[in-house]
Amino acid sequence: GMTRVGNVPSLKQFMHRQRVLQLYIDIVRTARKIPDADYQKFLLDEARMQFKMHKTEADEFQAHGSAPCHET
Numbered sequence: 001g002m003t004r005v006g007n008v009p010s011l012k013q014f015m016h017r018q019r020v021l022q023l024y025i026d027i028v029r030t031a032r033k034i035p036d037a038d039y040q041k042f043l044l045d046e047a048r049m050q051f052k053m054h055k056t057e058a059d060e061f062q063a064h065g066s067a068p069c070h071e072t
Contacts, residue, residue: 015055024047024048027043028044028047030043
């Protein structure tokens, strides 16, 4: 038969992804309030890198993911 368990996230994976995403959004929001542009860029780059690292497995079941990367 057709077993699709491989590409369906478990509840735990899904909850983890939501937490990581929320954390990332919080970091981006906080960073935007920092007046120091260089430090802001550093924080955003760091956050994005960390997010990408933790999001690799999430992308496998969410191919069209949209991370909040509104570059100005």
